[in-house]
Every structure is written in C-alpha cells, then in structure tokens.
Amino acid sequence: MSELAKRAGVAKSTLSQLEAGVGNPSLETLWALATALNVQVTQLIAQPRSEVRVIRANEGVALRAEQSNYAATLLAVCPAGVQRDLYRLAVEPGAPRESAPHAPGTVEHIVICSGRARLGPVGQLVELLPGDYASYSASEGHVFEALEPHTTAVMLIEHS
Incomplete structure (x- = not known):
C-alpha cells in the first residue's frame, strides 16, 4: 500500500479508507491510482453487467473534479477488441x-x-x-x- 500511495501521490490514509469502502475519491485521485496501477480508470469504477442495464438520470457514481465544476458518470466500459x-x-x-x-x-x-x-x-x-x-x-x-x-x-x- 505504501508503494502504491507513493507512485500515485496519494496519502496512505486515503488508500486505507478506499480499501475499507468508506472513502469518496475525487476524479483526480482515481486517475492517479489508475495511472499508478497501469489500468484504465474505468476498471476502478465499472459496475458489473446484467442482462439489461438501466441507469436513471439521477443515478450512478458521479466523480467530481476538485478544481472545477465538473462531474463524470461512467455509463459503460468498452471491452478490449470491440x-x-x-x-x-x-x-x-x-x-x-x-x-x-x-x-x-x-x-x-x-x-x-x-x-x-x-x-x-x-x-x-x-x-x-x-x-x-x-x-x-x-x-x-x-x-x-x-x-x-x-x-x-x-x-x-x-x-x-
């Protein structure tokens, strides 16, 4: 955990909270972690697929930027080779x-x-x-x- 925190530039306490499921990371934190893990950020936030998936306009996990009034809600991840x-x-x-x-x-x-x-x-x-x-x-x-x-x-x- 120490190495990941160092590579991502994120506090170990933040990682501990996220691991415990009690944190609410910003978009910047998720991007930093994804980069440090060498994965797409969507792999950190994608929901499991069901046969028919519906996300209502006011649902989903909105990731908010720290420095601007910007929110992004992931709707779907593009599988490799698609x-x-x-x-x-x-x-x-x-x-x-x-x-x-x-x-x-x-x-x-x-x-x-x-x-x-x-x-x-x-x-x-x-x-x-x-x-x-x-x-x-x-x-x-x-x-x-x-x-x-x-x-x-x-x-x-x-x-x-």
Whole structure:
C-alpha cells in the first residue's frame, strides 16, 4: 500500500479508507491510482453487467473534479477488441422500430436526450426518460418505441 500511495501521490490514509469502502475519491485521485496501477480508470469504477442495464438520470457514481465544476458518470466500459458505432436518433410516436437480431455479442447502449421511449430486447422492454441510460444484448430481437413527440437519443452499438 505504501508503494502504491507513493507512485500515485496519494496519502496512505486515503488508500486505507478506499480499501475499507468508506472513502469518496475525487476524479483526480482515481486517475492517479489508475495511472499508478497501469489500468484504465474505468476498471476502478465499472459496475458489473446484467442482462439489461438501466441507469436513471439521477443515478450512478458521479466523480467530481476538485478544481472545477465538473462531474463524470461512467455509463459503460468498452471491452478490449470491440468496435463501436455512434448514432443520434430522432424518433416520433407510431409503430415501434423492431430490429432483427444482430451478430452474437452485439450490445446496444442508449441515452435518452428528450422525450420518452420504451426499448430493449423483446420481453424485457424498459421505459426511459431524458438522461436515463440502458444497455442490452442486441443479438436477439429488440425494439425502440417513442412514447412522446420529438424523442431524441444517442445510441452506441458495440460489435465484438
């Protein structure tokens, strides 16, 4: 612990608190620790994956900077060797967009910007509001349905 504290420039007492689960590290502290451990900072804060993952607009662990009014909430970690495509969606109420299964291992990530939508794998649909995030396997049939006019979203598709 002493060596890690020295390499990261962090007090040993801070590391002890973090190890005990009682600390609340700043973004700078996490970056320093990740650099000292030679890992991506996302490996220190990523949540375990479930089949359909939803993070509401006011949920998640927000990391705050010490020197500015800046907060970052990790929504998803990119696995090694994965390619990603990023889309902006503009969807109106009406017939839901039903997508056929993509290749095995494909994952869709959605953040609702405005409006309201119901989406996800058939049989596991979730309703999202502005700021909400969901991810799910797209290797089975899935749906995106706008529930309000002028629904917008950002969609990221991972291909492994």
